[in-house]
Amino acid sequence: MSRPERRPALLRRLGFGRRRSLVAALLVLAGCSYGFSGGGFPPEIRTVAVLPFENLTPDPTLTSEINDAVREAVEGRLGLRQVGENNADAIVTGTVRRYDPDLPVAFTGDPNSNQVSVTRRLVQISVDVEVRERVADKVVWTRQGMMVEGEYETGREREGRQKALEKLIINIVDGVQSQW
Numbered sequence: 364m365s366r367p368e369r370r371p372a373l374l375r376r377l378g379f380g381r382r383r384s385l386v387a388a389l390l391v392l393a394g395c396s397y398g399f400s401g402g403g404f405p406p407e408i409r410t411v412a413v414l415p416f417e418n419l420t421p422d423p424t425l426t427s428e429i430n431d432a433v434r435e436a437v438e439g440r441l442g443l444r445q446v447g448e449n450n451a452d453a454i455v456t457g458t459v460r461r462y463d464p465d466l467p468v469a470f471t472g473d474p475n476s477n478q479v480s481v482t483r484r485l486v487q488i489s490v491d492v493e494v495r496e497r498v499a500d501k502v503v504w505t506r507q508g509m510m511v512e513g514e515y516e517t518g519r520e521r522e523g524r525q526k527a528l529e530k531l532i533i534n535i536v537d538g539v540q541s542q543w
Contacts, residue, residue, distance in 0.1 A: 404441065410443060412455070413430060413433050414455065417459070437455065441540075453494055454494070462488050463486070483517070492505065494539060511534065513527035
């Protein structure tokens, strides 16, 4: 015996995504003041300067990719506004310590020919990051030797690198937010 549907007819006809949109719209119309302003920082920190990360690896493009990702994260996910170093409430600095783009992690083999093929590889990036309150000159958050990885199919290193960068950003944002 089946249970009768208890939701109103309108909600039954809407898909899950549309129901979510409807709820969001109702919250906005109701004047809900929930927001993400300021992220995980104290209220006095509203602006940030992300300085170029020092790069100790042989890959020169890594610095700009990490800096771009960190800038986007502090603006979009933490709600801080980008400004110059002398006007910033907080300054983000870092060092890229290690970059290994080609670690084999999965193999297939043919026992008849003794041939082994690498099917999956791993990108590893090790980074030190520090967020410092500029005026008080105190460390707000720091992490040394943060290791992130991104697995990819052989020949698709770019995907692995992107996965590792996404994990780096998640670690930074979660770390900063865990302080408050």
